[in-house]
Amino acid sequence: MPLTAKDVAEITRLLEESSFDELYLELDGMKLSLRRGSAAPDAAVAHAPAQPSASPAPAAASPVTQRPHAAAIGDPNVADVPAPLLGTFYRAPKPGAAPFVEVDSVVEEDTIIGIIEVMKLMNTVRAGAKGRVTEILARDGVLVEYGETLLRISKTG
Amino acid sequence: MRIIRTCRALGIETVLAVSEADRESMPARAADRAVCIGPARALDSYLRTETIVHAALGTQSQGIHPGYGFLSERSALARLCEEHGVIFIGPTAAQIEAVGDKLRARAEAQRAGVPVVPGGAVTSPIEADSLARQIGVPLLVKAVGGGGGRGMKRVDRLEDLPHALQLASAEAGAAFGDARVYLEHFVTRGRHIEVQVLGDGTGQVIHLGERDCSVQRRYQKLIEETPAPGLTQSLRERIQQAGARFAHCLAYRGAGTVEFLVDVARDAFFFLEMNARIQVEHPVTEAVTGVDLIAEQLAIASGQGLRLSQADVRPRGCAIECRVNAEDPARDFQPSPGRVSEVAWPSGAGIRVDTYIGSGSVVPPFYDSLMAKIIAHAPDRASALQRLRAGIGSARVAGVASNLPFHARVLDDAEFQAGGVDTGFVARLLERGRGASDPPRDP
Numbered sequence: 001m002p003l004t005a006k007d008v009a010e011i012t013r014l015l016e017e018s019s020f021d022e023l024y025l026e027l028d029g030m031k032l033s034l035r036r037g038s039a040a041p042d043a044a045v046a047h048a049p050a051q052p053s054a055s056p057a058p059a060a061a062s063p064v065t066q067r068p069h070a071a072a073i074g075d076p077n078v079a080d081v082p083a084p085l086l087g088t089f090y091r092a093p094k095p096g097a098a099p100f101v102e103v104d105s106v107v108e109e110d111t112i113i114g115i116i117e118v119m120k121l122m123n124t125v126r127a128g129a130k131g132r133v134t135e136i137l138a139r140d141g142v143l144v145e146y147g148e149t150l151l152r153i154s155k156t157g
Numbered sequence: 158m159r160i161i162r163t164c165r166a167l168g169i170e171t172v173l174a175v176s177e178a179d180r181e182s183m184p185a186r187a188a189d190r191a192v193c194i195g196p197a198r199a200l201d202s203y204l205r206t207e208t209i210v211h212a213a214l215g216t217q218s219q220g221i222h223p224g225y226g227f228l229s230e231r232s233a234l235a236r237l238c239e240e241h242g243v244i245f246i247g248p249t250a251a252q253i254e255a256v257g258d259k260l261r262a263r264a265e266a267q268r269a270g271v272p273v274v275p276g277g278a279v280t281s282p283i284e285a286d287s288l289a290r291q292i293g294v295p296l297l298v299k300a301v302g303g304g305g306g307r308g309m310k311r312v313d314r315l316e317d318l319p320h321a322l323q324l325a326s327a328e329a330g331a332a333f334g335d336a337r338v339y340l341e342h343f344v345t346r347g348r349h350i351e352v353q354v355l356g357d358g359t360g361q362v363i364h365l366g367e368r369d370c371s372v373q374r375r376y377q378k379l380i381e382e383t384p385a386p387g388l389t390q391s392l393r394e395r396i397q398q399a400g401a402r403f404a405h406c407l408a409y410r411g412a413g414t415v416e417f418l419v420d421v422a423r424d425a426f427f428f429l430e431m432n433a434r435i436q437v438e439h440p441v442t443e444a445v446t447g448v449d450l451i452a453e454q455l456a457i458a459s460g461q462g463l464r465l466s467q468a469d470v471r472p473r474g475c476a477i478e479c480r481v482n483a484e485d486p487a488r489d490f491q492p493s494p495g496r497v498s499e500v501a502w503p504s505g506a507g508i509r510v511d512t513y514i515g516s517g518s519v520v521p522p523f524y525d526s527l528m529a530k531i532i533a534h535a536p537d538r539a540s541a542l543q544r545l546r547a548g549i550g551s552a553r554v555a556g557v558a559s560n561l562p563f564h565a566r567v568l569d570d571a572e573f574q575a576g577g578v579d580t581g582f583v584a585r586l587l588e589r590g591r592g593a594s595d596p597p598r599d600p
Contacts, residue, residue, distance in 0.1 A: 031190070086194045086208050088215060119207040119237075143215030145193040146202070147177060 008032070079129035079153040083144040087116035087123065091140045099140075101151070105133045113151060116144065131155040158184045158513045160222050163451040172216045174209055176202035178521040183513045192216060197523045203227040210237045220244030220458055222451075226525065229434040230257055246458040248410045248433045249358070255407060256431040259301050260339055266428035269406040271399045274418060274427040276341035282319050288340055289318055295343040298325040302335030309376055311343060344418050346579045349373065350385045350426070351416040352400025353442045355453055357462040358410030364401040365442050365450075366472045367393065368414075372567060374490065374583045379560070380567060381438035382477040383445055386538060386576030387421065396426050403431065412439075412454050421577065437480065437530065440511060444476035444534035475541040476534040479549060479568075481512075483520040483528050485558035494522035498556035503548035507534045507541070520557055528559065538576060542568060566590075 015023045015034050025032040083089065091099040091114050101113050107127040114125045135152040138144050161184060164171045173188035178197035185191035192212050195202030202208070204227055213221050221243055223229035232253040238245035247253070256262045263273050275292045278301070279285035289296060289312070298321045300308035308329040310321040322338060330336035353365040369385035370378045385393065400415035414436050416429040439450050448465065456464055484490045497518050502510040512529035514520070520528060531552065533545035546568045552561055567573050570586060 086192065086212055086215075088211070118211045119241075121207065143192075143212070146195045147193055 077154060077156045078134075079131065079155055080149045081113060081125070081127055081129070081151050081153065083116060083138070083146060083148045083150055084125060085116055085118060085123060086146045087118040087144065089138045089140065089142055089144045089150065090115040090117065091136070091138075101127075101133050101136075103133055103136060107131065107133060107153060114138070125150065127153060129153050129155060158187060159511050160224065160451055161187050163449055163455070167452065167455065169455070172212070172218050174203075174212050176523075178519075178523055181519070183515055183518060190216065197521065199227060199523060206231065206234045206237055209234065210241055210243060213238075213243050214241060218243070220246050222246040222454070223434065225434050225437055230432070232257065244458050246411070246454050248413065252407055252409055253433045256413075256433050257302065259299060259303065259430055260337075262430055263339075263428070265406060266403055269399075269403045271403050271428045272426065274341045274344065274429070276339060278337070278339045279322070280337075282322060285318060285322055285340060286315070289315055292340065292342045295345065297341045297343045298322055298338050299341060300325060300329030300333055300335070301337035301339055302333035303329055307376075308332055308338075344420050344427070346422065346581070347418040347420055348385070348577065348579050349378075349416065349429075350388075350396060350419045351414045351432075351436075352397050353439070353450070354400055354404040354409065354413050354415060355450075355457065355463060355465070356404050356407075356409035356411065356413070357457055358408060359462075360405055360408045361463050362401050362405040362409060363463060363465060363467045363470060364397045365446050365448060365470050367396055367400075368438055368441055369577075370438060371578050371580050372573070372583055373580050374587075378438065379480050379482075379583065380477065380564070380573075381441055382475065382538075382541075383441045384472065384475065385419075388419075389424070392419075392421070392424055392426070399426070399428070403428065409433075411457050412450050437527065438478055440509060440530060440532045441476040441478045441534075444509065444532055445472040445474055446470055447473075474534060474536045475538040476532055477538075477541050477545050478530050478532040479545065479564045480527055480560075481529040481531060481552070481554070481564070482560045483526040483554075483557045484560050486560050486563040488558075490560065490563075491558075492522070492526045493558035494520045494526070495557045496520075497528075497554060499553065500555070501551070501553040502529060503531060503551045505544075505548075507544050508532070508548050509534070514554075528554070528557075542574065 012034060023034040101107060108130050109128055111127045112124050113127050116123045116125055131153040133151055134154045138150040161171050171188045172190045172192060173184055174194045175185050175191050176195055176197050177193060179185055180193055194208050194212055195205060206228060221238055223234060228234040230253055232250040235245040235247060235250035235253055239250060255265060260278050266273050277288060279288055294315060295311060295313045298310040298312060308325055310325045312318050312321045325338050326336045329338060348369060348371045350367050350369050352367050354362055356362040366383055367385050368381050368383045370381045372380035396417055403415050404413060412435050414432045417426045418429050419426040435450060435454060443450055483493045485493050497514050497516065497520065500514055500516050502512060509532040510529055514528045531548050533541045533548055535541035535544055549561060549564045549568060554561065572578055
């Protein structure tokens, strides 16, 4: 999911309007580091390793940065379902089958919401919270990292 | 961090596998991409072979560099890579197994005509007792699956042998999943000298000189240097050639180190073990030879073979390295993890610092306490020592305890300055310190 210049401009605008001085964002295969009030004119360094380049852009190595959590921090009615392990995420039990859950699905704590495959070993992932699925963040067949948010559940239904 | 640096210089993109504890670390920032493979506990992250290979495949990585910790000497990772078409930047799984089993390695050494310390395998206390009487005390009980000094027990009296066997076997079983142990005669005044080798996997091997790693505390290396001081040219060459011969017999692939115990007084040396990976102390070799060992590892792994001949290796000067650990010398070297509030590493001519620690970095409590390596290089040992002393003197670490004061003390010590200390040196130095700091007693 490469960011476009427009996306970066939009994120920059959001940072400017926020109370944060620095933003460090790591998405599927790319990193973005923004700093407010930096002396360097190009404070933004975006680098997508998926596209080979002869001279990789230096990753920002600032010692203090904030890692923004995608979760709605502090909202007790929202539960993020994290990936319990690194692997390939599958939304359905097999190719072509209906997904375990969709947006608006009502789930119990032990409802299976997906599968994470690690070297051909399938691990079921359960919701871990009761409520309604509001958002599915992880895409089917894509590598998810440990702790990455797979989907979001509204506990109020 | 070290590997990322070379990759960057070569235009190779890096994906770093990190645990949750290392997500914010300096190497995670420096890598083109960092993927979180699991929680802080190494068993659930860094030791998960399948997860690591899956992460490599999922990120379209061509190869895996195992570094020098965790899985670097587990053949399972190399094998899984071999099975899934991922390049393992290291030796073959079979080679890791051959040298990982210390008894097999001993047999390989004998086959290569490399002397081994008197000793052998023991399977019962009775067998152990008869072998112990043959080789004599003091002796060491060692783990067949071990290495790096772990699971080793020294026995000074034969009656202590059964207990030491039990202890070593239990420890080895817990640490390596292999409870087998063997005995070796303990050379009391031995020096630990090792040979850096590079092999192309077809039998072509060169050596890049030796390193003296005798400054150890409880078998953990603290200061390493090259060349080893005070060896005759003949002994030095015989050791170097023995290391290369051992690797040649295995048709070893990649970078490795053959370790020897050297009895300078008797002009003798014995094979200890081979480390089938790049080592912590590799920078001293790089400093004097000018060879980037990581780059050579990458070249060999990518099929370019050996780019250097033995004649191309011309070491210049002397290099000494201090391992700066987050441990407190005043409290018996207790680990001191935490956040490093302020840090200043030395710099200047002939000084190299390899580290993942900057101000604000965290030394996680879950792993090794190594924070940095400070390496000094100069035309001769006296000047290298002088540079290193100045470097250690100017280094500052606040927020966690460090062993910098210990290094300063060793570098000031007359015996160390003279060169050629044996592996008992640190224990004696600490014992002296303890005696000196004891309160005066009433007569």
